[in-house]
Amino acid sequence: MSKKVLSVLKYVFLAVISFVSVFPLIWMVIAATNRSVDITKGTMIPGSYLMENLNTLLSSDLHYMMAFKNSLIIAVITTALAMLVSSAAGYAFVVYKSKNRERVFNLILLSMMVPFAALMVPLFRLFTKFNNMGPLKLIALNTPMAVIIIAVATAFLIFFFRQNAQTFPKELLEAARIDGLGEFQIFVRIFMPTMKSCYAAAIVVTFMSSWNNYLWPLIALQSPEKRTLPLVISAMGTSYTPDYGMMMIAVFIATIPTAIIFFIMQKQFVAGMTGSVKG
Amino acid sequence: MKLKKATAVLLTVAVTVGLAACGSSSDGNKDSAKKDDNKLTIWAWDEAFNILAANEAKKIYAEKNPDVDVEVVTMAQDDIVAKLNTSLSSGAYDGLPDIVLIEDYRIQGYLNAYQEDFADLSEIASPEDFAEYKTGVNQIDGKMYGIPFDSGVAAMFYRTDMIEEAGYTQDDMENLTWDKYIEIGKAVKEKTGKDMLTLDPSELGQIRMMLQSAGAWYTDEDGKVNLADNQALKDAVTTYKKLVDAGITKTVSDWDQFVGAFNNGDVASVPAGSWLSPSIMKAEDQSGKWAVTAFPRMAENADSVNASSIGGAGWYVLKKVGHEDEAKEFLKETFASNTDLMNTLAEEINLISTLKSAAECDYYSKGMDFYGGQEVFKDFAEWTAEVPAVNYGENTYIIEDLMTEVMQQITSGADIDKVLSDYQKQAEAAISK
Numbered sequence A: 001m002s003k004k005v006l007s008v009l010k011y012v013f014l015a016v017i018s019f020v021s022v023f024p025l026i027w028m029v030i031a032a033t034n035r036s037v038d039i040t041k042g043t044m045i046p047g048s049y050l051m052e053n054l055n056t057l058l059s060s061d062l063h064y065m066m067a068f069k070n071s072l073i074i075a076v077i078t079t080a081l082a083m084l085v086s087s088a089a090g091y092a093f094v095v096y097k098s099k100n101r102e103r104v105f106n107l108i109l110l111s112m113m114v115p116f117a118a119l120m121v122p123l124f125r126l127f128t129k130f131n132n133m134g135p136l137k138l139i140a141l142n143t144p145m146a147v148i149i150i151a152v153a154t155a156f157l158i159f160f161f162r163q164n165a166q167t168f169p170k171e172l173l174e175a176a177r178i179d180g181l182g183e184f185q186i187f188v189r190i191f192m193p194t195m196k197s198c199y200a201a202a203i204v205v206t207f208m209s210s211w212n213n214y215l216w217p218l219i220a221l222q223s224p225e226k227r228t229l230p231l232v233i234s235a236m237g238t239s240y241t242p243d244y245g246m247m248m249i250a251v252f253i254a255t256i257p258t259a260i261i262f263f264i265m266q267k268q269f270v271a272g273m274t275g276s277v278k279g
Numbered sequence B: 001m002k003l004k005k006a007t008a009v010l011l012t013v014a015v016t017v018g019l020a021a022c023g024s025s026s027d028g029n030k031d032s033a034k035k036d037d038n039k040l041t042i043w044a045w046d047e048a049f050n051i052l053a054a055n056e057a058k059k060i061y062a063e064k065n066p067d068v069d070v071e072v073v074t075m076a077q078d079d080i081v082a083k084l085n086t087s088l089s090s091g092a093y094d095g096l097p098d099i100v101l102i103e104d105y106r107i108q109g110y111l112n113a114y115q116e117d118f119a120d121l122s123e124i125a126s127p128e129d130f131a132e133y134k135t136g137v138n139q140i141d142g143k144m145y146g147i148p149f150d151s152g153v154a155a156m157f158y159r160t161d162m163i164e165e166a167g168y169t170q171d172d173m174e175n176l177t178w179d180k181y182i183e184i185g186k187a188v189k190e191k192t193g194k195d196m197l198t199l200d201p202s203e204l205g206q207i208r209m210m211l212q213s214a215g216a217w218y219t220d221e222d223g224k225v226n227l228a229d230n231q232a233l234k235d236a237v238t239t240y241k242k243l244v245d246a247g248i249t250k251t252v253s254d255w256d257q258f259v260g261a262f263n264n265g266d267v268a269s270v271p272a273g274s275w276l277s278p279s280i281m282k283a284e285d286q287s288g289k290w291a292v293t294a295f296p297r298m299a300e301n302a303d304s305v306n307a308s309s310i311g312g313a314g315w316y317v318l319k320k321v322g323h324e325d326e327a328k329e330f331l332k333e334t335f336a337s338n339t340d341l342m343n344t345l346a347e348e349i350n351l352i353s354t355l356k357s358a359a360e361c362d363y364y365s366k367g368m369d370f371y372g373g374q375e376v377f378k379d380f381a382e383w384t385a386e387v388p389a390v391n392y393g394e395n396t397y398i399i400e401d402l403m404t405e406v407m408q409q410i411t412s413g414a415d416i417d418k419v420l421s422d423y424q425k426q427a428e429a430a431i432s433k
Helices: A002-032 A036-041 A050-059 A064-095 A101-111 A116-130 A134-139 A144-152 A155-165 A170-178 A183-194 A196-212 A215-220 A229-237 A244-274 B002-026 B050-064 B077-089 B104-113 B160-165 B178-192 B205-213 B231-245 B255-263 B274-281 B324-333 B339-349 B356-360 B376-386 B396-411 B416-432
Strands: B039-044 B069-074 B099-103 B146-148 B154-159 B197-199 B249-251 B269-273 B290-294 B313-317
Touching (some): A002 A244, A050 A244, A064 A196, A116 A144, A134 A144, A155 A196, A229 A244, B039 B324, B160 B178, B205 B396, B231 B416, B255 B274, B269 B274
Antiparallel strands (some): B099 B313, B146 B313
């Protein structure tokens, strides 16, 4: 009997929690189908203004789809490069021994403690210098690379890959060396496939943080045609008469890519976060 | 060694991918001095208001100057502030706009810190052409740095049906004092069960409007914090407390709820800037039930008049971006003088212009059905001329953060004089940082 009560309580608790976390999403979808005036009145019934809101969004001169494309390009390249660079770094910290290895690693960890707001102005001044420095123009302000480059090697990712690389079996490494594989080959052919779930977790995290990144793109990207989604959505925010219907459809569309990435990698993501390796 | 080769390959891939991503984006980074590419950039916020206005101006300007390419960019106001702050403080003008909209409450801070970055507009406009209260904030050393744009003239929007149900007439709402307003509010509450107005404890627009109606502010004429010995502030705070104590206020916590309250018909009146009108008119089912009267005055304060202001902004030219002359020319032909533009904007976005000559616009003498045929624009324009001029200083938002705490303590019963003198010190400390 008491077991039954307990399980009922458990499900009630879970239902409440999941309602609380899912409600904002449901509200977003409902709001996207209503007029602004109905939303402020607090309606909870799906309306028939979805297409109208979508039209307002696409025909406004905010260039929403262009921003969507920009965000996608930046997020994909950032994630791809970050996976290569940061995982190689994390791998190296475990596999190659050297005298100052731990010191360097601690220094990297230390950089996690500095808040980005403190780095912003110095970074901005540094990047303005790039504008007049020949090849460095590639990563100068107002280019997607300016946003990508600072997210490629992050302390968190290096730390994450180092922790996971420690569970990478030494025997595999030695066996590969004996069989005559080069160091880079070992990394690509042995390490990468073994750590699949770890990569999946890192991809989800990196893609999401790049997709939602706000402060640095705001400062670094100047022309309107280079702006990313968070900037465009933020531009809809301040107004005397905000159009909530349009904002909600904009937010809704912006949620889709992260949702897709997450659902594709869900299984590996969970495995990766808990740190399992198939030997 | 194989490793080296592999690294080289990796690097090449990274660079190529980067190149492809940038595409044609690496151009346009020449000197930040004068440019002759005939391109003007304007930054503003609010798609449905400022941006629309800028686009109308662009259209008018293009008729006479087809070779100048004007680009209007929508950005959140906070984003504009963040970008101006980083760029101006590091002296990097690349990517900044030629013309930027800046809120009246903030402009003094910019003009004091970066005076040499803003163009002197005295030659294209003169303060006498604009409502007096708008030109106090954009002048330094007698030079005018901005073209005043929208009027945030304060008004009392109210539901005629509810007022009448409570036993009052529209005449009672004329020449209103806060005491009378509270009296009517109590009757409304009793007869209809509805609240008289909304209050948002985290947004003190109400206090700011009361202050300006008495020609006062959180700061004195020299921009120094003035909370402790500020009679107008004491009166405003007292009035605010009276409103709360009367039990006729509905508490809201954000903009969304604020708009929802009057769209739903939950409150009988809304004291707000004239710019709120489009939001009120969104509730089409309430057409004909609204009217507008002048902002109430504080009877106990001799300086207080039936006019005030909230919000509002002006156009400024950043001269080091490279198109100073073109930008000035643009403003001269549009926002600084063009009454036709003001007429169009009145019709399209309900703009109450601060350009004095705009009062003669045709649209201003048009009765509006939503407000029972009232010539709302004419009234707004009339009140605009009466708004007392106030120097907002540099620190309005910093002080206001503290003021929300002050108001919380006072509405829960703390001694007004004591709280204000405590916070005088706190505000001084916050600003000297």
